Amino acid sequence: MINYLPYNESYQQGMYEVFKKLTEEEVFFKELSFEEFCGTLFRSSSFQKEGTFVALDGDKVVGFVSANVKDDNPKTSGYLHTIIVNKEYRRQGIGGKLLDLATTYTKIYFL
Numbered sequence: 001m002i003n004y005l006p007y008n009e010s011y012q013q014g015m016y017e018v019f020k021k022l023t024e025e026e027v028f029f030k031e032l033s034f035e036e037f038c039g040t041l042f043r044s045s046s047f048q049k050e051g052t053f054v055a056l057d058g059d060k061v062v063g064f065v066s067a068n069v070k071d072d073n074p075k076t077s078g079y080l081h082t083i084i085v086n087k088e089y090r091r092q093g094i095g096g097k098l099l100d101l102a103t104t105y106t107k108i109y110f111l
Contacts, residue, residue, distance in 0.1 A: 002062070002089075004097055007052035012038060014061030015054065018084050025087055041066060046081055053101040055085065055094045062089045067102035078106025 005011075016037045023029045032040060041047060051067035063085035069078040080102060085095045 001057075002092070002094055002097075003056045004101060005054055005056060007049045007054060007064075007066075011054045011061055011064070012042065015041075015064050018061055018063060018086055021086060022084055041082060044081070051102060051105040053098055055089070055098055057089070062086045063094050063098055065098035065102045067105050069106050 013034070016034050019029075019032070019037055023031045046068045047066065048068050051069065053065050054061050055063035063083075065083040066081040067078060068081050080099075083095060083098055083102070085098070
């Protein structure tokens with residue numbers, strides 16, 4: 001059973017493993033070290049931990065999403081920073097559920 005949880009720092013290595021596996025399968029993505037990945041996602045000025053969620057199979061991260069809302073602008077917009085699901089877990093609704101979580105997060109700014 002897949003569980004969906006809010007981001008916690010303890011998931012960073014698992015999120016990196018999901019990303020690293022993707023870079024091995026898809027030539028579109030640039031390979032990054034763990035430090036580069038953390039700098040690109042977690043230390044980015046657009047990272048919002050409240051808009052980041054992970055999909056877990058047991059204790060293994062199998063996917064994640066990170067959304068952002070620029071709330072310093074009255075005409076603010078929300079956007080996805082990253083969404084990735086391990087290839088063997090695709091077509092099971094995991095990406096859709098992660099997208100729903102991100103969408104719900106961004107909608108709180110527009111209510």
